[in-house]
Amino acid sequence: MNHDATPALDPKEFRAALGSFATGVTVITARAADGTAVGLTANSFNSVSIDPPMVLWSLSKRAYSLPVFTASEHWAVHVLAADQEPLSNRFARAGEDKFAGLDLEDNVASLPLLKGCAARFQCKTSFQYEGGDHIIFVGEVTSFERSDHPPLVFHAGRYALATQKDPSLPQARSARVAGGFSEDLLGYLLGRAFFQFHEGLRSKLNAHGLSDPQWWVIAALTAKDGVTAQAVDAAISYSLGCASEPILQSLLPTGWLAVEGVDEQGIAIYCLTTSGRDRSLHLLAAAKSIEVDMIARIGYADGALLKTLLHKFIHQTDPGLPDLWCNV
Ligand SMILES: Cc1cc2nc3c(=O)[nH]c(=O)nc-3n(C[C@H](O)[C@H](O)[C@H](O)COP(=O)(O)O)c2cc1C
Known part of the structure; x- marks a missing residue:
């Protein structure tokens, strides 16, 4: 392939265009061999396969947690709930002890599991791929939980709130006279x-x-x-x-x-x-x-x-x- 033929993309514009794809927000955690918990906020999470159950996400090669995720077989994906924006911000800060003072699920030995999420997936790495300046992790889901908490949404570089469209809602009634009163006013x-x-x-x-x-x-x-x-x-x-x-x-x-x-x-x-x-x-x-x-x-x-x-x-x-x- 002739790479020279690819026109140079403006990275800022490219990032902005990618941002028009609304996503949820996750925190992905793992534990280093010495027991240290690591985790980061990631919105690159996506589903891959139902049978076998598989998911993927990508991690920047510049992330502090990279050596732990490439070495560790297991990781947990926490789909954040709408009220967990502070948790997202905490895990988006590089390096520091992000788990200090957090109330973790205490009955699980290996993975640091956060509470109060919309959903949680425990996964085992199946593949790691080079993806430019990121490493793509594909994992098999070994267990999962789900709650009714509404999800946190990320869109155009900002947190957002989502509402579901309700097709059962009655249509707004309008006056018979064109341009008259409407219940949609x-x-x-x-x-x-x-x-x-x-x-x-x-x-x-x-x-x-x-x-x-x-x-x-x-x-x-x-x-x-x-x-x-x-x-x-x-x-x-x-x-x-x-x-x-x-x-x-x-x-x-x-x-x-x-x-x-x-x-x-x-x-x-x-x-x-x-x-x-x-x-x-x-x-x-x-x-x-x-x-x-x-x-x-x-x-x-x-x-x-x-x-x-x-x-x-x-x-x-x-x-x-x-x-x-x-x-x-
Ligand atoms: C909403 C949101 C989504 C993010 N998604 C990703 C992602 O998918 N992959 C990634 O590597 N970093 C992502 N980041 C940035 C990381 O959370 C951030 O760089 C973090 O500090 C990395 O942690 P670490 O350096 O301690 O490993 C995202 C940040 C935010 C706020």
Whole structure:
């Protein structure tokens, strides 16, 4: 073959193009003859054969762990779960004692086995191939375990979260008039999702005789107590849609709030009473428990993905709204 005919590839571009292939993330471990545990983060892992069960991965010739993997017959592949990003970072750092303080599976003598993964494969080397600046290891799987933990994903040089498409979801309905309202409208989806979330809390607010706006004001005061109506307006009037003073006033006779004094301009400073603080902490705990319940319904991975996307959306479309209490 005439190697000169191959045009020179830009390594940076080549790496970027390879990065468009989304993968999972693994940590591959082995033990040196002297008992030292080694391991590294690898996304070159892939399946090879079902019968016999075989997998492969490739190891940089520059890796510290290379002599151990080329000499050792056995290694373990840990497919990382979505919440194991710190473990991935730990094992992507060269050399150092990556196992310090880690809780390993203790009933296995030979291989260092990590816990909490999406799947784990114990393997025996079948072949080692030269692969440019990497060595390709092909191994036979001797045993494996699997959990329901959603996987960590790596794409375009970054960690990513994956969600499964659900073909059973109903199609968004559109109005009969072309260009009319559609249930796919983002504003509708955000509003409907909020309504469904808030509905669970509303019955608890009603039991305390609280309206939604009263609750927004109380919730804001749990973050910063002892503020004027102007300060509350500056922080949350965009969501209240009205001035906060009448709402603050309405909470005085109910025992939720008290006026603790006045500022230098003689303006009232509101604070939560002890019982108001206790009751609001209960309501915040109820809101958290509704969140836990709802995220359990869509699954941990989709819950994390939803929050990530909402944070991204809020950050990237922010018209300059105040962060709660940052501007006061
Ligand atoms: C997501 C991710 C995937 C990686 N995949 C591989 C891989 O497949 N092969 C490899 O040799 N290094 C890979 N690395 C880099 C190694 O984890 C890193 O070089 C590590 O420090 C090697 O450990 P060692 O030098 O202690 O052996 C990857 C790193 C990350 C963050």
